[in-house]
Amino acid sequence: MKRILITGASGFIGSFFVEKALEQGYEVYAAVRETSDLSYLQDSRIIFFKANLSEKESIKEHIEKIGRFDYIIHNAGLTKTCKKEMFDFVNYQITKNIIEALYETNKIPDKFILMSSLAAYGPGNPKTLEPIKISDEQKPVSLYGKSKLKVEKYLKSLNNFPYLIFRPTGVYGPREKDYYIMYKTIKNGLETYIGTKEQHITFIYVKDLVNIIFEAIKSNTINKSYFVTDLKSYTAKEFNEIIKKELNKKTISIVIPSIIVKTIAYIGEKTSCFFKNSIPTLNTEKFKEISEKNWLCDSSNLVQDFNFAPEYDLKKGVKEAISWYKKKKLL
Numbered sequence: 377m378k379r380i381l382i383t384g385a386s387g388f389i390g391s392f393f394v395e396k397a398l399e400q401g402y403e404v405y406a407a408v409r410e411t412s413d414l415s416y417l418q419d420s421r422i423i424f425f426k427a428n429l430s431e432k433e434s435i436k437e438h439i440e441k442i443g444r445f446d447y448i449i450h451n452a453g454l455t456k457t458c459k460k461e462m463f464d465f466v467n468y469q470i471t472k473n474i475i476e477a478l479y480e481t482n483k484i485p486d487k488f489i490l491m492s493s494l495a496a497y498g499p500g501n502p503k504t505l506e507p508i509k510i511s512d513e514q515k516p517v518s519l520y521g522k523s524k525l526k527v528e529k530y531l532k533s534l535n536n537f538p539y540l541i542f543r544p545t546g547v548y549g550p551r552e553k554d555y556y557i558m559y560k561t562i563k564n565g566l567e568t569y570i571g572t573k574e575q576h577i578t579f580i581y582v583k584d585l586v587n588i589i590f591e592a593i594k595s596n597t598i599n600k601s602y603f604v605t606d607l608k609s610y611t612a613k614e615f616n617e618i619i620k621k622e623l624n625k626k627t628i629s630i631v632i633p634s635i636i637v638k639t640i641a642y643i644g645e646k647t648s649c650f651f652k653n654s655i656p657t658l659n660t661e662k663f664k665e666i667s668e669k670n671w672l673c674d675s676s677n678l679v680q681d682f683n684f685a686p687e688y689d690l691k692k693g694v695k696e697a698i699s700w701y702k703k704k705k706l707l
């Protein structure tokens with residue numbers, strides 16, 4: 377039985393990785409924290425890996441005790457925070473801790489998957505609307521994207537380390553919390569845009585993302601990187617239309633000028649961080665990304681290398697996601 381470690385197992389995408397790994401017959405170690413919500417990690421076959429990823433020695437102790445993992449999906453990551461220095465700490469330093477622990481215990485896996493992000497490249501040209509390509513220069517606009525770029529550079533600098541880097545675009549599906557806010561807003565009869573309805577965006581349904589990563593794990597490919605999309609492109613307007621149709625809702629549509637959204641993000645972040653120590657979905661770093669016009673990217677090497685053929689386009693994925701939220705009485 378092949379042994380796999382999945383970090384960030386308690387999160388949205390991580391919980392799907394765990395389910396898929398169990399389904400595929402792996403011995404599954406789910407890295408969680410004392411504070412992690414284990415709602416989606418109830419299967420009795422799951423073995424919890426409780427090392428403190430902030431401390432290399434703690435990771436080493438756990439690895440020494442358990443032994444070598446055949447595969448590691450390093451999916452833990454920080455996408456929003458009140459403490460900006462934490463982007464670097466979680467997305468870069470923790471990855472470095474894990475990899476140093478693997479070297480120092482001499483337990484390098486057959487493959488180490490890094491969940492990076494399209495944000496590590498930054499947006500494409502807003503005028504030509506050319507899709508972002510792997511060969512383009514990486515120019516992230518947010519601190520989140522910069523921290524993902526830093527960890528990518530670190531991985532690539534290693535000698536003989538068998539990594540694969542995946543950079544998903546916006547991931548959606550059941551259990552997800554950010555796009556869910558859009559579904560709720562539309563359910564309430566409001567359809568909002570930042571600056572324009574002609575924002576060009578890409579998506580990947582969580583199950584397709586997880587499937588392709590398990591295909592990649594089984595392949596002989598190493599030391600490459602991939603953007604992950606459903607191979608299609610959409611506009612913000614098309615996305616809203618799909619949601620509206622699925623919710624059977626008529627809406628009032630508002631294009632909010634970017635400067636107003638930026639101000640709302642700033643005030644929301646300051647007050648929420650000060651009073652509740654929690655960061656809202658719309659925050660100043662997120663604004664830098666969602667106000668960009670071109671998030672198209674080229675995922676064709678996924679098709680070339682792994683015959684990627686996504687099962688879900690946006691219409692099918694939104695339908696399934698909304699049906700899940702409805703079943704959970706969240707919509």
Ligand SMILES: NC(=O)c1ccc[n+]([C@@H]2O[C@H](COP(=O)([O-])OP(=O)(O)OC[C@H]3O[C@@H](n4cnc5c(N)ncnc54)[C@H](OP(=O)(O)O)[C@@H]3O)[C@@H](O)[C@H]2O)c1
Nearest residue numbers: 384385386387388389409412451452453491493544546547
């Ligand atoms: N969702 C997207 O659209 C998207 C797009 C591109 C890339 N990604 C990447 O995909 C990965 C998963 O994202 P997600 O959307 O599933 O996010 P999520 O739901 O917020 O999950 C993040 C996971 O990381 C863990 N984590 C955070 N800080 C940690 C720390 N200091 N030590 C240990 N674990 C820590 C969390 O554990 P707790 O539960 O204990 O907090 C959680 O399990 C991230 O690396 C993210 O950057 C996501």
